[in-house]
Amino acid sequence: MIQLVAADLHHVNSVILDRMQSDVSLIPELAGHLIAGGGKRMRPMLTLACARLLDYGGARHHKLAAAVEFIHTATLLHDDVVDGSGLRRGRRTANIIWGNPASVLVGDFLFSRSFELMVEDGSLKVLRILSRASNVIAEGEVNQLTAQRRVETTEDHYLDIISAKTAALFAAACRIAAVVAERDDAVEQALDSYGRNLGIAFQLIDDAIDYVSDAETMGKGVGDDFRDGKVTLPVILAYARGDEAERLFWRQAMEGSRTSDEDLAEATSLLRRHRAIDDSIARARTYGQRAIDVLGPFPNGSAKAALVEAVEFAISRAY
Template sequence: MATVTPLDPKRRKGGTDALDALIALVDDDLKQVNDIIIKRMHSPVALIPQLAGYIVASGGKRLRPVLTLAAAKLCGYQGERHRPLAACVEFIHTATLLHDDVVDESDLRRGQASANAVFGNKSSVLVGDFLFARAFQVMTEDGSLEVLRILSNASAVISEGEVLQLTTSNDTETSEEAYLEVIKAKTAELFAAACRIGAVVASASTAEVEALRSYGLNLGIAFQLVDDVLDYSAVQARLGKTIGDDFREGKITLPIVLAFRRGTDEERAFWRRTMEDMEQQEGDLERAISLMQSHNALRDSVERARHYGAVARDALGLFPASPMKRALLDVIDFVVDRDF
């Protein structure tokens, strides 16, 4: 077992309590969203609902669709359009997970066997395509060209992010700017779109729509930054999850970018051997984590997440005080402090 670093215990503020509080405020809507997801995953081709249901049920807190519901409520929406659109957001997210695991050749997701490990790569890719198609059906049924524009653009940007990540994979010369460009596209864009469409269906003002877009974008960046730290964290080990998957896959994330940039010539040679040449030996993961610790790469990556969390917090400043605003602010702490 590698010697791994714990996240800063001073950051703990109630674990999942903040997210649970936000979910409670949209609970009735979320139950209907889940019903829509189950209904719209139906297909006479039995493998489709079987595989899609496997990954949808494999864990996660439905954070992205919850954000759509919460954004609509924050803007005073009383209708029903936000529910199928929240399901649409979840379909897009699930499709990207299916494709991601195939591209990354991942065998695990959230500590369980990934869909591609269970059903095979071909099935995972094709069911991912089905879910994208379902998402676009839901968009067109909504009838709003603005909603269609937002979500279709997000889908395109996510795909671009996937391709962009291929260009940085195994490249130890990747800059922090290039890394941020990847995670903005791959992760943060859907967070931004999820929040934005909630405001759009509520006929919010241009300023409110932009504020929620900014909130989602920066929350998404913070989310991915912490995800990348958790891959090397003792928290994951305590939860019985594997650590170092990014390292084994040669995935260049911010902790590695910082450790490489701050390292000695000998240390950079280590990173090139393990991440570019993929010549990994027993004990290399332990050394990689040790180098990240010695150069404060994990700590500073969390601090970057704190920065984007602060920007997300500022974005909600124009909204009046309310239980929903409080919950959305508190969920920023959840994102930065979470264990999974």
């Protein structure tokens, strides 16, 4: 995908660098720390690849892909403040370097920039899709916050959370390509479905490898979700399958009274015992296959192959 969209991505990066500038020097300094900090640009690349899939020959998608990246970056800045994170993509987070207030306010600035880019595009439909996605992401983050440390969280509730906080932007990033290419609602819905299923698979893998990867690979602290009391699918499955002693452990861990390295090792042992990590990865494969299946009617070629490979990449991070 990187090779496929390289020329377009160059234009997108130019827009990003231009629009993150401000006379207030802290804004580009802080924003640049995250934007230039090793991110894969996966979401804007999806916009570009979907446009290529539809043989779109214009340039509108450059600004819109930049808007997608600004929305994503703004949510990361806010998330790191909420979570108290110290690492992002293997580097110290902006909130650790510049403090929480600056991170929140620069996140607000990037949200505003994204809406400027949408307005410049001039399509009310694009504005509706991306503004709706921004709203849903915020709802998902609040929903996750209210579910934090509640080990009784159901699988359906968890899927609602990740569908909103992660998959909504994947879906919107893909869908807007159909709008700029002036395709019908069926194509819009197909690309929306591709992005949504890919986004769910992506988050399922993230939540699984939080317990089994390392900080260098993940770019964040190992076991962060565990220590933050985030009730993700591996925990939900292990809790449901465990005996009463194990459930007591999970209740204490998610409530924050058992978060040592030894407790994390115990949690990982329980997850493996009940195949909670393996089954979470298997669910990710199911959603990934749904994303690939949606692409069936589209013509074969480099764009379709890249979109299929993006799904495979998202899932292969678990290995």
